[in-house]
Amino acid sequence: MSKEAKQSILGLAMVLPSFAILLIVVIIPIVQSFVMSLSNGEGGYDLSRYAYLFTDKGMRSNIIFTLRITAITCVLVLLVSYSLAIYMRFNQGPVVDLIRKTYMIPLFIPGVIATYGLINLLGNHGWLARMLEVIGVELPRIIFDEKGIIIANLWFNIPFTTMLLSSALSAIPSSVIESAKDVGVGRFTLFLKFILPLSYKTFMVAVTFVFMGVIGSFTAPFLIGANSPQMLGVSMQQVFSVFQEREQAAAIAFFSFLLCSVLGAFYIRSMTVEEKGKV
Amino acid sequence: MRLKKKSWLTLLSVAGVSMSLLAGCGNGSSGENATAAAEGSGAAASGEPTSFNFYFTGSQNVKDLWDSLEPMFEEQHPEIDVKMVYIPSGTGAEPTYDRIMAAKQAGKGSGGIDLYEDSITTVAQGTKDGVWTQLSDSDIPNLSKVDANVMKDVDNYAIPYRSSAVVLAYDSSKISNPPTMLDELIDWIKANPEQFAYNDPSTGGSGSSFVQTIVYKDLPEEDIHNSDPSVMEKWEAGFNTLKEIGPFTYGEGIYPKKNQGTLDLLMNGEVSLIPAWSDMVLQQLNEGLLPDSIKMQQITPGFNGGPTYLMVNQESDKKEAVNTFLDFVLSPEAQAVVVDKMNGFPGIELSNMSQDMQDKFAGVSEGFRTFNIGDLGTEINKRWQSDVAAQ
Numbered sequence: 001m002s003k004e005a006k007q008s009i010l011g012l013a014m015v016l017p018s019f020a021i022l023l024i025v026v027i028i029p030i031v032q033s034f035v036m037s038l039s040n041g042e043g044g045y046d047l048s049r050y051a052y053l054f055t056d057k058g059m060r061s062n063i064i065f066t067l068r069i070t071a072i073t074c075v076l077v078l079l080v081s082y083s084l085a086i087y088m089r090f091n092q093g094p095v096v097d098l099i100r101k102t103y104m105i106p107l108f109i110p111g112v113i114a115t116y117g118l119i120n121l122l123g124n125h126g127w128l129a130r131m132l133e134v135i136g137v138e139l140p141r142i143i144f145d146e147k148g149i150i151i152a153n154l155w156f157n158i159p160f161t162t163m164l165l166s167s168a169l170s171a172i173p174s175s176v177i178e179s180a181k182d183v184g185v186g187r188f189t190l191f192l193k194f195i196l197p198l199s200y201k202t203f204m205v206a207v208t209f210v211f212m213g214v215i216g217s218f219t220a221p222f223l224i225g226a227n228s229p230q231m232l233g234v235s236m237q238q239v240f241s242v243f244q245e246r247e248q249a250a251a252i253a254f255f256s257f258l259l260c261s262v263l264g265a266f267y268i269r270s271m272t273v274e275e276k277g278k279v
Numbered sequence: 280m281r282l283k284k285k286s287w288l289t290l291l292s293v294a295g296v297s298m299s300l301l302a303g304c305g306n307g308s309s310g311e312n313a314t315a316a317a318e319g320s321g322a323a324a325s326g327e328p329t330s331f332n333f334y335f336t337g338s339q340n341v342k343d344l345w346d347s348l349e350p351m352f353e354e355q356h357p358e359i360d361v362k363m364v365y366i367p368s369g370t371g372a373e374p375t376y377d378r379i380m381a382a383k384q385a386g387k388g389s390g391g392i393d394l395y396e397d398s399i400t401t402v403a404q405g406t407k408d409g410v411w412t413q414l415s416d417s418d419i420p421n422l423s424k425v426d427a428n429v430m431k432d433v434d435n436y437a438i439p440y441r442s443s444a445v446v447l448a449y450d451s452s453k454i455s456n457p458p459t460m461l462d463e464l465i466d467w468i469k470a471n472p473e474q475f476a477y478n479d480p481s482t483g484g485s486g487s488s489f490v491q492t493i494v495y496k497d498l499p500e501e502d503i504h505n506s507d508p509s510v511m512e513k514w515e516a517g518f519n520t521l522k523e524i525g526p527f528t529y530g531e532g533i534y535p536k537k538n539q540g541t542l543d544l545l546m547n548g549e550v551s552l553i554p555a556w557s558d559m560v561l562q563q564l565n566e567g568l569l570p571d572s573i574k575m576q577q578i579t580p581g582f583n584g585g586p587t588y589l590m591v592n593q594e595s596d597k598k599e600a601v602n603t604f605l606d607f608v609l610s611p612e613a614q615a616v617v618v619d620k621m622n623g624f625p626g627i628e629l630s631n632m633s634q635d636m637q638d639k640f641a642g643v644s645e646g647f648r649t650f651n652i653g654d655l656g657t658e659i660n661k662r663w664q665s666d667v668a669a670q
Contacts, residue, residue: 058665061669125547125548144535223536227664228668238481238664242481242482243481244657
């Protein structure tokens, strides 16, 4: 056997297990739920379940609500994480050490516990409200409101995103930055022309992760969110196990998969364009 | 060369990890097979106790109850071994029913589930699908002690072995005269904005009981035992009332999740009146979680009291042992444990219980009604979500 053939077999063999898992836990269920979502309950197949998503007032506001929460969270998470990562990359000192040691703590706290912690902290009569009461500040409603969901999402997403971006930034050679500084490039231009382009790829990865994580989130929106509008995950659970309309739940699931795949397609395209550019 | 070695190592580890992942997926079914095999051998060897599987679901207090009832039973009947499988509430009650159904459809017998405990929804579902056994006094003598009307509601397909009722729980330091009539309650809610809360009806029985009681407020009494979809046309007035009181409830229309959600609000003083399960209130008062100032009040017409049912799988081949167990569960001594452990109402009629017990429930047990509206309960939740929550 030629060396190339051997190598391509090896390559296939390495891809196969992960592909098998992907097939079993992702692709087949998606196809199944798509087929299920098309059945209209009277034996026929049509798009009535999808029409319901956009004609029902409650459902429509759920979708808009989910997209809004996701967009706000993505922007806030990336702002905070990017600034944290840049700060940690280009500064030294005890503050940086402290941030570096502590920013991952939220990753190690189980979601339900963190959510209950947030409820106790930010609730109507929570610690924060009681502390602020002393100086006469009244908190707006945070828990059972979209503010609560966004805060919880920040808590869950900032550590991982910061970790991703930090590693991308540390891959930028200091020599590049220093030589740019030597020829007198300002801070803003340095960021725009060097740091951003060099970490752009990871930035896209981070956007994708945060987007998909938030759009499918369940625990925090279930416990903190208002009764209506709901995030799609909460609504899906309700339709599936409370109303027991499996086909409708499948339609919501497939719709949120479509939302994610739009971003996924965008992400993959930008990656392949870059790869081709390299070749 | 070195590189090649390394890539083989990576390949091996990748394969190893995915193998273990796949093995993890398969674990559930292999575990089942093992128990099934163990059962088979147990039945084959004569002289061994007959064992059957009892699946139940609920909060920790339900588990505590069965943990004390099971040894009592096995002491009296050493020839029967009850294998209890506890499924914490919210984690897998539906899959349990799905397993029973799947085993029946596949012609695989009982699927290893002989006896199952759940609420009226599952009873109705299973009756429709034909998976439960019809029970009779001749097999289970103590069944005669259960209220005949309640048995008629479920066509003898299930045993209501305990019940708890939804009551109003209120903070007596803030309210001296709690409402006692349903109309008074509605007026009270409007007169005291943001002092009342009920939980999202799809997440817990106390909220759902409040919603159902309001929806059926002006409907004839027989409608609460009617699961025919035609009743749905009469819901309009009830839902209008719910919409009307929405802005007067906690947070101008915030409905916490789960039964505990409203109890938490009552606990930290954010509201002063809620519908709640009597057993949860009593238990949390005993444990000091709720302040002593919390008191209970039943209203007229009463809230939904929910029996919890035991159902026998029609495909079970151990019905005799199961019936002996059920007879024990309905005996006054076992029912006394239900009352002590769960603060619940006994499943058998009070006249069969000791005088102490009868005194304890004087005046309260008449207070609740049993709603048996089958699938309409789900319809109410659906309509509540679109009409009331999203108003």
